[in-house]
Amino acid sequence: ATVVSSFGTGNLPQSNGIAQSIEATFGFEPWMVGSVLGILLALVILGGIQRIAAFTARVVPVMAVIYLIGALAVIFANIENIGPSFAAVISDAFTGSAAAGGFLGASLTYAFNRGVNRGLFSNEAGQGSAPIAHAAAKTKEPASEGMVSLLEPFIDTIIICTITGLVILSSGVWNEKHQNVFDRSDMLFVEGKYEENKQADVEKLFSYLNEIDLTAIEPYNGTITVVNGTAISDGYTLLNSRSIAEDVTYSVGSEDLFTGTLTIEDGKPLKQNLEVSGKSLVHSAALTTIAFTRGFFGEFGQYIVSIGLMLFAFSTAIAWSYYGDRAMTYLLGPRSVMPYRVIYVAGFVWAAVSDTTLVWALSAVAIVIMTLPNLFGIVLLSKEMKETMNDYWSRIKK
Template sequence: MEGLYNFLVDLDGLLGGAFWFPYVLLGVGLFFTIYLKFPQIRYFKHACKVITGKFDKDNDPGDTTHFRALTTALSGTVGTGNISGVAFAIFLGGPAALFWMWATAFLGMTTKFVEVTLSHKYRVKTEDGTMAGGPMYYMDRRLNMKWLAVAFAIATVISSFGTGNLPQSNGIATSIEATFGIEAIYVGAGLGVLLALVILGGIQRIAAVTARIVPIMAVIYLIGAFAVIFANVENIGPAFMSVIGDAFTGSAAAGGFLGATLAYAFNRGVNRGLFSNEAGQGSAPIAHAAAKTKEPVSEGMVSILEPFIDTIIICTITGLVILSSGVWNEKHENVFDRSDMLFVSGQYTEADVESVNQLYLYLNDVEGSTVEAYNGQISVVNGVAVSGGYTLINSRSIAEDVVYKVNNEDLFSGMLEIKDGRPVRENLQVSGKSLVHSAPLTAIAFTRGFFGDYGQYIVSVGLLLFAFSTAIAWSYYGDRAMTYLLGPRSVMPYRVIYVAGFVWASFSDTTLVWALSAVAIVVMTLPNLFGIVMLRKEMKETVDDYWQRNADK
């Protein structure tokens, strides 16, 4: 697993983690924002009218209403990215990462408008009578790039696992296990059965279920979040100031947090912002293609609301909970994931300025660091290390009160072999105090409000609803891609594998799953961004034509 994780990290470094990817993503959004004269602002009011059903016509082609298409697409975006992803971004880049999530969302509102409009325009009716759409259809039918359409569809199938399936299942299971003590494999198996029952019903059942889940989950989550925000209201101002103030400087070391450069915070914030709202990824157009309307532009306008609701509202609230509660830079008792741990040579302490500076350079991939991975043996007696010459870094922080166990229960005694900073022994469990990330960090933050320890249950329930609805929506994206590639008969085998993957991911390594999702997002996004830029003139003409015919709306 460590080898696979390292491969995925290296691949992400060439793709989503590369310096150029955020600029490409934001650059396309900025281009269309200017080219179409800020549609995310000018068309926002009209988009709200469309989802109320004011312009709906029963005889229009499609499978579902504007509102249900929106909730299906929202259920695909409002998931672990809003709970785990925000926490992960702040964990990596500090408060500054939240600012870049905002920037991604604002420009992403335009990107999503463009991709949904073009995809809806070139949707088709399949053999089974349902509508199918998405970027692969405009790539094929308009750009005449069958190869690009096939590549995108394959990437969509991969992303249905990397974005909508594996990280969602893992986020649910780890949160439920941490809160209620139910083993992850049982959580995954139980939800896997429910997932199968829903997705076998196709888009009609999927849309009906998500239309009910999305509003309920939003209310539950917001109640818990505001209970924390109001309990820490005096910290809201400083939290906003740290987000804005650090945006163009990076975040300095604070508490257990060892700091993040501007480049690192920018990259991780944009990356997590994309994971959260999926603007530019090309996933939402697949859901919107099912909407009953003859007007692709009106459905595109509906999609403008997605990044606003998903990132600018929900992710901001999560970010304020984490920052105002102060948990983001505190060390908490936890069991260390192997991929989060690294033994480095020498003894470092947060009380020493030079130690912090060297670790800051090392963790942010900045030249000049003298930190090196540790190779050698560590003497351990009754679970406690008695030899020195090393420092254990876990979750980008110096670990404290470390305990070593084997088989998850017996205290380890003996010589522990460390090679290239990693323990060689396989059945080793390491625990102690360090920074935490993803869903566990958000769960801890929710205990700092009026509900006290009960707040963590809100995160668990919210995560369950958020992530489960995302898995439902992404199963639809994947089966539409399979329909394009191999026809309707390929859908059932895909769904079986999808459910099996959902169960498997519930008990797999958290960091490995996040690494897979990071790669999957990018291999789907790049072809879509290329395609919409190629059709920029047609997009402008389509919008102008819509307003010429609907000037009074």
């Protein structure tokens, strides 16, 4: 379970997030980012180069402070939106998110699923990864080390994630459309022409996207004629990231505009090397990057996110490779470590150019595979844990 989760938590989403953020900020192609960082990761975990790992260990705490400063710069620049943001968080926690701006809305189930999904990924609570690191710490009291580990989910999720959420909400970027390249799994062609300024259309799309009424809309099946990257056919609507896509361009690769006929089956284009771009909502690292430009630092704010994310994610990838190493050593012995490391680096490179939604889906499955057995173990050991804590506190009081 730890080996699988090392890819789902410390590898695939980290690489994908870095590539997405760097592309949004600097315009570098994901394959370039993945290749360069893959080489660096290989040098660290295959070649045993300690300087890069030591460098990130020193820089990450400084970067965390810079990230907080950048986040607060956005929050204070949009201070008038903080109250409504908190109100939206509290109300939407029980009702789901209503349609607003370009956002077609989300149900309570969808919001809960995404929130728990990203929350577990963020703090790794109950996953069982933290004990691998804390077991290497030198301490006289195992219980005291456990107390230290309890602070991590609080700082990470309650403080950092709340601040990041306020940045996104207060800046208003969450319901705005931005130019981006669409992930295949986020795209959906549906029958009929829908518009955001028509309430009836929004309600039908909301019901369909949230699986309230799957008969409200039918996925598009047919062909689309495209000339110089622009579709000239009608009778369909392209949805991307829970919004109606605008100014859509079709190309082969990133440069050659497509001309010809596209076959759409069950709402998805059959042409595999097709790149679709345009204006729509964005999510994940790209959304946070845009949000950081709405503060006192202006466009410079995006560099804080991109560089910070690169350092955070890269150091996380290094740490999880260690977790996987320990698990492989336990399961198959020391000789199995090198093949694991090679596959780990290959996965890191692959994820940089992969579909973001697919990567997060794989991550969610991997987290579950590791978390469930660990939670059962915690339940079985709960009596011993309680006895250890009671003994620890009794000695502390004396």
